[in-house]
Amino acid sequence: MDIRSSAIHDVGGFEGKAVKKYMWHLYYSGTDVVDASEAWTSGHVGAGICQDCGNYMPGNEGDFAVVVEQRIPAKADMFSMGRLSPSIMSARLRKLLPERINEFFRFGDVYLGDSSRKMESHCAFVGGAPWVLLFGDQPAMMDGAVVADAKIAACPACGVKFGFGRGNRHADTSVNVIHEISWTEFGGMLISDDIMQPLRGIQLKNVRVEKIEIR
Ligand SMILES: [Zn+2]
Secondary structure, X not given: OOOOOOOOOEEOOOOOOOOEEEEEEEEEOOOOOOOEOHHHHHHHEOOOEOOOOOOEOOOOOOOOEEEEXXXXXXXXXXXXXXXXXXXXXXXXXXXHOXXXXXXXXXXXXXXEOOOOOEEEEEEEEEEOOOOEOOEEEEOEEEOOEEXXXXXEEEOOOOOOEEEOOEEEEEEOOOOOOOOOEEEEXXXXXXXXXXXXXXXXXXXXXXXXXXXXXXX
């Protein structure tokens, strides 16, 4: 999406017509991943890493760090460890975001191979749990059949939730508290127009920017 051509926060505004609210969703758009090191993974399974969904949820307090086996491409502004949490962000992108992102997100150091080689180019991030669920406007399909009633799925082991549905995505304020900077189930960032301003016109690499309706 060209963010410059769709820089509309509120549409509608005609008398009697509801004004829709939108935010910007930024998440990793690529398919390549880096692997977490065996030692890091085995040290965190059952202590942050869910054995079922594989996501790493270090909680809302304290420092965390990850150790990966491969280099993260220097220019990638977002990257993946093959799980939705944590995601990886470039130092460049982090600098473009306001200081108060620290109220909503936690950043962890990324090490290459072992805990002596810290990567200055990238950091890992998680948001304050629970993350914001995203729902599609059309019902989900499973094995070729429409799943009409299902709206939310949860990991049976850790309870982390996921929204259902295809098509245009939206977030729902009756399901989640949505802040000006929120974490999403894609391991992405959901940000207000104000937070988006410094990013406009900047070509972020490996980052998909989509407009999400807030209902
Ligand atoms: Zn889980």
